[in-house]
Amino acid sequence: MEPKLSPPLAHEHLKDILSNEEFVDILTTFPKERGIISSYSYQYQGFWHNPVHLHGIINFQKHYEPRENDIFLATAPKSGTTWLRAILYALINRKTYPPNDPNHPLLSKNSHSLIPPFELLKPSEYDSVCNSSDPSTRIFGTHCAFGSLPESITDIAKSSNRKIIYLCRDIKDTFISNFHFANKANLRPSPISLEDAFDLYCKGISAGGPIWNHILGYWKESLEKPDKVLFMRYEEMKSEPHFQLRRLAHFLGKPFSQEEENLCLVDQIISLCSFDVMSKLEVNKTGKGKQLISTGALFRKGVVGDWKNILTADMASRLDQITEEKFRGSGLSL
Template sequence: MVTVQIQGSLVQFDLLWPIIRCEKHLKARDTDIILATLPKSGTTWLKALTFSIVNRSRYPLGENPLLTSNPHALIPFLERNIYRDSEKTLTWISFRIRELFRLTSIISCFRVLSQNLNAVSYIYIGTPWIYSFSLWDFKNLISTRGSMSLDEFLEAYCEGTHDYGPFWEHVLGYWNAHLENPDHVLFLKYEDLKKDINFNVKVIAGFIGYPFSLEEEKTGVIDKIVKLCSFDKLKSLEVNKVGSMDASLKNKYFFRKG
């Protein structure tokens, strides 16, 4: 796969113009919510949790669209979906223009978003070692050009020549943005989410303007959201067993352990 550098980050060549369009045309509103993660750092989990938090008064848990749709279908990527081509961009904007909030995600480095700090953005990042193995496994699953050995991938990872790398530059971009503007950039760690998911769900909800009421806490709404969005629950759903995002990207690939 041919890669090019933009804003100090390496990206696949076919994403160059979508990223440029995103950087040039994205006009964020103060009610927008943008999830920022590197690939395979818990993105699917974060999307499921955030969608459920925001939409809990709109859909009873038993009717949550997560039961019939993959989290990536419910929260599109800016560069991979919305700005992929002009037709998709116009369709998304016209569909969302009257909604109070727009919930999207991005993989690119923070510099792509730096002109839109009025948007609510947050990132959580996994342990580099865990992230590297997870991404290597995922890339080999979806590759049409044969598998890459672990040694080859780790060499590229350590040299910062992997997709959206260098890793630490990507992380530092969002970390520094959080330090400079903590009201608009929430920085979470994957390990902290795993350690105390209920507490961090409350943190996320409060940060994006959808705090839980005392009544919701007493009636176990947080517990129900956490259970619905758990790895085992999402993996067990029919849509994530047989569905697909496109011809080469099956939904089940997002729910492999490791």
């Protein structure tokens, strides 16, 4: 039976996914549960995905052909993805597009279109990704777990100069952002209640989840391969943006020169990519993404600790307890 997708996931330009009989047959073999952001999630390689993202992941595993310096920005959904994609794009392209350029691409394009998630690309589109002045470098976004990335990325002996940047966020804030996004993105036939979303999230049934396993996968790799995988925290990005931006630039082998420091380029990038600037741009209020999601759904508050205004004390305690249990012995705390 053809899986049921709620609009706009089943919109015309994505219907070809469901016309692929081989994929539909495979899909029926995966564990299936109700989803938070989409109607249903399917478990693949230990993680939960909506059918569109799952199709994209399987395609990428099969068809990705690496370039020497490809960069991957990985996040669990709603962990500061839109913000860090903007920062990364501005950082990599700062010579071509100075951050104070009135025609900077970030002023007219959403960061998700400038750094596309490979889950939403067709194999024929991989080579056309052009978001760096260096032809050996493409920047891809992803919500994919580390273990589901192609071996040419995860195998250090094969990965050459390819880099992975991972951003995570306090689990409670991540859940709240997922919940609000689910009811703004219009990927469900009807809204989901806070209680239902919370129950699924605690069970690990969330986009790219279980989130604890998602985070731990990249955390462990960052400890083993610190020159290949950079682990970043949303809260540290908020509290010390200058330090974290310089850290990111150094990791990518593109540190700021003294001349750039004198020109206050770090300040300019942080200002350009700030929530206040990005959220007020017309493209980020009325634009549409590949899944026809309004770009306005990608922006909410961008603050730390908003969970305190929404979660009950019992809910917060439950998430903290699960997080403590999952991370025990890893050296990681959020």
